[in-house]
Amino acid sequence: xxxxxxxxxxxxxxxxxxxxxxxxxxxxxxxxxxxxxxxxxxxxxxxxxxxxxxxxxxxxxxxxxxxxxxxxxxxxxxxxxxxxxxxxxxxxxxxxxxxxxxxxxxxxxxxxxxxxxxxxxxxxxxxxxxxxxxxxxxxxxxxxxxxxxxxxxxxxxxxxxxxxxxxxxxxxxxxxxxxxxxxxxxxxxxxxxxxxxxxxxxxxxxxxxxxxxxxxxxxxxxxxxxxxxxxxxxxxxxxxxxxxxxxxx
Amino acid sequence: xxxxxxxxxxxxxxxxxxxxxxxxxxxxxxxxxxxxxxxxxxxxxxxxxxxxxxxxxxxxxxxxxxxxxxxxxxxxxxxxxxxxxxxxxxxxxxxxxxxxxxxxxxxxxxxxxxxxxxxxxxxxxxxxxxxxxxxxxxxxxxxxxxxxxxxxxxxxxxxxxxxxxxxxxxxxxxxxxxxxxxxxxxxxxxxxxxxxxxxxxxxxxxxxxxxxxxxxxxxxxxxxxxxxxxxxxxxxxxxxxxxxxxxxxxxxxxxxxxxxxxxxxxxxxxxxxxxxxxxxxxxxxxxxxxxxxxxxxxxxxxxxxxxxxxxxxxxxxxxxxxxxxxxxxxxxxxxxxxxxxxxxxxxxxxxxxxxxxxxxxxxxxxxxxxxxxxxxxxxxxxxxxxxxxxxxxxxxxxx
Numbered sequence: 136x137x138x139x140x141x142x143x144x145x146x147x148x149x150x151x152x153x154x155x156x157x158x159x160x161x162x163x164x165x166x167x168x169x170x171x172x173x174x175x176x177x178x179x180x181x182x183x184x185x186x187x188x189x190x191x192x193x194x195x196x197x198x199x200x201x202x203x204x205x206x207x208x209x210x211x212x213x214x215x216x217x218x219x220x221x222x223x224x225x226x227x228x229x230x231x232x233x234x235x236x237x238x239x240x241x242x243x244x245x246x247x248x249x250x251x252x253x254x255x256x257x258x259x260x261x262x263x264x265x266x267x268x269x270x271x272x273x274x275x276x277x278x279x280x281x282x283x284x285x286x287x288x289x290x291x292x293x294x295x296x297x298x299x300x301x302x303x304x305x306x307x308x309x310x311x312x313x314x315x316x317x318x319x320x321x322x323x324x325x326x327x328x329x330x331x332x333x334x335x336x337x338x339x340x341x342x343x344x345x346x347x348x349x350x351x352x353x354x355x356x357x358x359x360x361x362x363x364x365x366x367x368x369x370x371x372x373x374x375x376x377x378x379x380x381x382x383x384x
Numbered sequence: 385x386x387x388x389x390x391x392x393x394x395x396x397x398x399x400x401x402x403x404x405x406x407x408x409x410x411x412x413x414x415x416x417x418x419x420x421x422x423x424x425x426x427x428x429x430x431x432x433x434x435x436x437x438x439x440x441x442x443x444x445x446x447x448x449x450x451x452x453x454x455x456x457x458x459x460x461x462x463x464x465x466x467x468x469x470x471x472x473x474x475x476x477x478x479x480x481x482x483x484x485x486x487x488x489x490x491x492x493x494x495x496x497x498x499x500x501x502x503x504x505x506x507x508x509x510x511x512x513x514x515x516x517x518x519x520x521x522x523x524x525x526x527x528x529x530x531x532x533x534x535x536x537x538x539x540x541x542x543x544x545x546x547x548x549x550x551x552x553x554x555x556x557x558x559x560x561x562x563x564x565x566x567x568x569x570x571x572x573x574x575x576x577x578x579x580x581x582x583x584x585x586x587x588x589x590x591x592x593x594x595x596x597x598x599x600x601x602x603x604x605x606x607x608x609x610x611x612x613x614x615x616x617x618x619x620x621x622x623x624x625x626x627x628x629x630x631x632x633x634x635x636x637x638x639x640x641x642x643x644x645x646x647x648x649x650x651x652x653x654x655x656x657x658x659x660x661x662x663x664x665x666x667x668x669x670x671x672x673x674x675x676x677x678x679x680x681x682x683x684x685x686x687x688x689x690x691x692x693x694x695x696x697x698x699x700x701x702x703x704x705x706x707x708x709x710x711x712x713x714x715x716x717x718x719x720x721x722x723x724x725x726x727x728x729x730x731x732x733x734x735x736x737x738x739x740x741x742x743x744x745x746x747x748x749x750x751x752x753x754x755x756x757x758x759x760x761x762x763x764x765x766x767x768x769x770x771x772x773x774x775x776x777x778x779x780x781x782x783x
Binding site: 190192212213214217218222223225229230231232233234238241242243248249250253254255256257298302 | 386388389392611612615616617619620622623626627629630632633634635636637638640641644
């Protein structure tokens with residue numbers, strides 16, 4: 136218990152198997168408050184499964200998953216975990232396509248999530264200001280009244296990051312944020328995530344090595360559901376095991 | 385809070401629809417009572433009741449649209465809630481017959497005397513009181529939907545599985561209500577009604593008032609639905625329809641959102657059933673028939689789901705067609721209905737309202753286009769885009 140203190144996310148000895156296949160095998164990871172962590176690793180290393188476990192979609196067979204040093208996440212469901220302050224961005228951008236950009240953010244905005252609270256909700260001036268701020272941050276202000284379906288792939292990624300910000304989480308889990316982005320968009324995304332990590336914890340899963348380099352954070356390399364190497368990007372990418380199993384050559 | 389929600393509900397379209405049905409509630413009775421028979425514009429009384437029946441179907445279709453069109457729950461058991469509301473009204477009407485029944489028993493309806501029952505079963509108590517019966521019209525379907533929905537949505541039963549168990553629910557009720565010892569008149573149901581609130585059910589004035597009540601109930605249903613779908617909750621409902629797990633990950637309890645929509649919808653269906661029964665003069669277990677629920681789905685699809693006016697238009701148009709067909713070519717009605725459903729599914733996925741928008745709303749088309757009704761379709765379109773870029777010879781890698 137004491138080990139979990141002063142951590143934002145504490146995974147200890149987590150294992151989960153699907154039909155006998157060990158997707159996560161005795162995985163231990165720590166993320167500290169306002170720390171950014173990049174996770175790399177080959178396909179099938181268990182990166183997305185790890186996110187599923189943290190956000191309550193998958194229950195681990197064994198191990199501890201603690202949030203903010205005190206909350207056991209293995210006992211809660213997705214909605215409860217989201218309301219604790221964990222935001223998740225999916226690998227494939229998932230925005231609500233038949234809603235406008237503005238409505239997407241309004242729904243995500245941190246507010247009471249009850250049925251009647253939502254039924255009688257009217258945006259206060261404060262909410263409008265906050266949504267406008269987020270729209271500026273993710274550069275979608277000029278498209279606020281458009282349906283999310285009309286956005287380009289990169290813009291959808293940004294809208295989803297905006298929705299994460301609107302949730303005002305303590306911990307952001309970001310799965311492949313720059314897939315399908317242009318180089319300049321990738322650069323902007325790295326800048327944005329670094330900015331976010333000043334006040335919150337961020338976990339980024341990414342394949343794009345130049346993007347991970349730009350993040351300049353601690354790196355964990357996963358393989359076969361366990362930590363293969365950990366450290367700065369240079370340390371990790373110089374590790375012979377990582378070269379053999381992931382980077383190749 | 386409520387005033388703000390009301391204000392939001394009364395957008396331009398909703399005001400029009402509500403206005404039209406309030407006008408209908410006044411104009412049709414006037415055309416029946418003030419214009420003498422034989423003169424142009426007179427609406428005969430039988431037609432008033434027929435239209436009243438269509439409007440009660442329209443409320444049912446609107447109720448289904450709230451859960452299907454907006455929340456993505458395809459209920460194939462909505463006529464169960466309609467029939468339960470109808471039975472509650474029928475029980476009140478039976479108690480009003482009094483000594484005028486064939487056996488002249490002051491408390492027991494004829495079928496109970498026939499079955500040699502000595503006293504009224506406990507669940508018939510109180511139904512001689514109109515307001516108690518009206519409360520049951522709301523409470524019984526609402527409670528059934530709440531309990532059913534609570535277990536189904538909590539267990540995350542979705543899609544076709546949910547449709548099948550709603551179908552099973554209405555079928556189970558059909559079998560139960562067919563049994564004589566259930567105490568609801570068995571096969572024959574409840575009929576031979578005399579009075580409602582002291583006025584004879586068959587009288588012209590009563591029929592006109594029942595019609596007006598149905599039109600007003602429809603206008604109120606539109607108002608309530610508009611209030612719900614224009615609120616943030618309505619947006620969350622659409623979000624659940626399009627991307628259920630995403631909605632969960634931003635912290636909404638999807639099961640409660642669905643439960644709310646399902647219960648409100650069942651209550652509306654119950655009210656529709658209660659207005660239907662005195663106008664057609666009978667309620668029997670046939671109303672629970674699974675086919676009836678599927679017909680409601682067809683009305684909604686034909687009119688255009690995910691809109692407030694669509695299901696109303698669909699219910700009226702399809703039932704006009706049914707009335708004409710079943711008198712002109714009775715054997716062919718089911719074929720026509722099936723063909724209509726296939727046609728709408730293939731060529732008019734957004735129904736009559738979608739067609740209307742396509743033809744007359746070119747200016748708005750750009751904004752409407754991306755409103756994809758189902759996640760499955762949006763996935764297809766994404767794939768379509770991918771393959772389109774791939775098929776583009778300019779970006780295909782050199783061979």
